[in-house]
Amino acid sequence: MLRNLRRIGSIVPTNVNYCTHARNFLPQLTKDRYPDVKRGDYAVLNENHLFHFVDLLGVEKVLNDPSDCEKYNIDWIKNVRGFSQCVLKPESTEEVSQILAYCNEHRIAVCPQGGNTGLVGGSVPVFDEVVLSTELMNDVISIDDTSGVIVCQAGCILEALDQFLSEKGLMMPLDLGAKGSCHIGGNVATNAGGLRLLRYGNLHGNVLGLEAVKADGEIVDCLSTLKKDNTGYHLKHLFIGSEGTLGIITTVAIQCPPRPNAINLAFLGLESFEDILTTFRKAKQELGEILSSCEMIDAKSLDVSTGHCQLKSPIKEFPFYMLIETSGSNNKHDEEKLNHFLENVMNDGTVLDGTVTNEPGKMRAIWELRERITEGLLHDGYVFKYDISLPIKDFYSLVPAMLEKVGKDAVRVSGYGHIGDGNIHLNISVPEFRPDILRKIEPYVYEFTSNLKGSVSAEHGIGFRKQKYIHYSKSESAIKLMKDIKKMMDPNGILNPYKVLP
Template sequence: MLIKGARQLIGPFSWPPGSRPFPARPFMRLPLPSLPIPARPSQFCRQLASVGALPQLTKDRYPQVKRGSFSKLEQTHLQFFRDLLGSNRVITDEDECQSFNIDWIKNVRGFSQCILKPKSTEEVSKILAFCNNNRIAVCPQGGNTGLVGGSVPVFDEVVLWTGQMNKIINLDETSGVLVCQAGCILENLETFVGDSGLMIPLDLGAKGSCHIGGNVSTNAGGLRLVRYGNLHGSILGIEAVKADGEIIDCLSTLKKDNTGYHLKHLFIGSEGTLGIVTKVAIHCPSKPNAINVAFLGLKSFDDVLKTMKQAKQQLGEILSSCELIDEASLGLATGHLQLKCPLGVYPFYMLIETHGSNNEHDEEKMNTFLESIMADGLVEDGTTTNEVSKMNNIWALRERITEGSTHEGYIFKYDISLPTENFYSLVPIMKERMGESAKVVCGYGHIGDGNIHLQVIVNEFTQDALNKIEPFIYEYTSKLKGSVSAEHGVGFRKPKYIHYSKSPEAIALMKELKTMMDPNGILNPYKVLPS
């Protein structure tokens, strides 16, 4: 539906050809929207391979990274894996291995010659014990939706893929605690708990492909962190396997367990460098009965900040998402994916979502908020809806930006946290710095929690373009006391820049933990920590 009194409050809408205003209709009790997502990364990589569009090997693009002193695979190693898993769960065919060797945004590519597909914690334990004893490097991989090269090999590491560890073990509907294996796809978990009136407190554009274990290993933030917090708060327990095969059972389902060190936090965000997560216990809040989405057009970033401040004040406990999209980012989704924007062209757009239990109450709060920002002259145009298909259409404009970007050229993508007032400051700076060497410089992301996704798109990767961007972008972030990684992790792309966010003492302690838990360094080498 249109914003209440929109013709008077907001002024005439400019609707693109083939689209129409959202019709007003009574609110119904709705499930959470099923967001459009990109093709599964494995399918995407196979498409790349078929058209000869594979990126350069990581070892050639980044020659300064040297292969560690790990063993090369031999037939005796492969025979052990086959005896343990069976031939059908040990992949050595070059074409089949290809999709596990490349990330879906074409940034990095390894050359693993062996993909292992365990089904149980015990199989993971035996694989790691063998690899540790034989000094075989291992790259854990889930849905392979990462954006910093953390989930694909750098050289010839064995890939341990968790996709067949996809069993839901238990759901306590009273406490809302779900226990499952690490390879469960996020969207499948959402559907499962939804039947019991619950929801997963994490929502990502890649939820149709990503695995919960990968989400935990990268401490994924997602779209609704402003309401439900990050995974450090939602994950109650973890089972993980250390590099030597030892199984660490911290699979508590209690919200309060104050017995000693919280070891689960060692694995949340460690990106598979300290151990491989095999099971997860996650607290699932009640699914909202009322969901409302507003999409707004604004003329300045200052107006965005004022609108966000009022959204937090006036929507309060029902505010679930507060997203910013700039004009160039939106153009990547509408221009390449044939998505329709319900508003005209503006420098900035905001997507604001509420989750609540009473739609009459929520609509009243939303309308009061919209009337307030219109009276203050903050918003030029807008629309609001609580119809599932319309909400999906609006969310697609935000969630498919990265997918649209892959059609534009090579993406240098940065996931950083900045103080809110400086959230968008890097975009104009990078536009000037890159000049005509960049096709697009744009920014979008979670304005509600200070996490911007900055993209610099060029025709093709060049060292000159990289040198213009790095380390400048991290130096700038550090000067503002921001973080060089907000939610995507450090992966392969950022270890040498982690010092911009962590002190030497903190990095030294992390290295000590790595040495203690993985003395041979076989788990996801070349990732997270600087060499």
């Protein structure tokens, strides 16, 4: 393997801009905000432990100054805050293995952390867990431009990988707003979805292999780079989406599609959610294999981008908006299909206004309107965030239902998301966190979802904040089997405790 082929972690701009507003305050400690969660029976970190870690990694890869540790203790949406006194930054799988073997022996709880861009409090400590950060594990190990397979360490930043692949005519099969900060290991550990799942499928399909370290330090080598390998149980899937509770992913092999020759992006204004559904159905029919993204945004969500983030919309105001992206191998063909589709939906009044472009700058500006909503919402104050899968016909019903429920307590109740995948991001922003508002929202929002057989976490995962609600989407038998697996793979429960399983 070509280690250190190219170190790319540091060359990339951060796309997730921390709001200056949000930066200036420290959220309440998680242990105080959620007093019913009790610290597990883990060791309290002492000097001997620290000396051991320094011996193992060297002093520069062990942080234990509280101010150095602070940013690893707080999630970027300022929702949860732990008080870890120790951050470890291994550079290799072997170092991760040695850390975990030691922690398991000494019952030291460990919180794995990638880019810390998660939205459910999964990537920061709840109490004083040791943080194991993958930020120094950012080597691209190999890339095969015939098969399109990239092998890299878990700490590589998604956007950096995509830029690197672009030189080879390839692209990452996933894209999300946090791409400038999130780590590929975190993406895989949380089964991140994003903007192009509609076209390229999820990570269970795209991850060809991985290497992970179990709680006891054992390295599980499933690092296949083959598209097809039916030799025994497909273990990698245990780690994909288990949010660091079954093992820490250290290396991944990912199948990357060819970068399309032609990309076109339409931004549309519509009157109603019904019109969005009609437009989506027609897009599937007429754009077929070139449809690469289909997103919706309601007026209140777009207000965040145009207001708080001061971005400019290319069309006037409408109750709803859609982004429809095509990617293909022949621009003439793609434009013909797209123009034909747009003429149809505009002539019959389904779409009221729209703009279409293939200029990179203009496409980026349109995507920013969608991608910066999460960040912009933080300007409202505290945001209750929900990431829900619903049957497509019921997709938007959640937003008016929640508006009725929280009424004037909220600054904003808004929804946007991946209409093509049935996945809506519901945001309820309030001036500041209040338990009485939380009680108005939860568990109602989960009951509503469960009644429609939806998922209470479509792509963000369960993390810390949703584990009480997993039963709204999972059967008792499934939860029991999950617990059996956790017990088998991490009998001391040191890996990312208080997360995922109730």
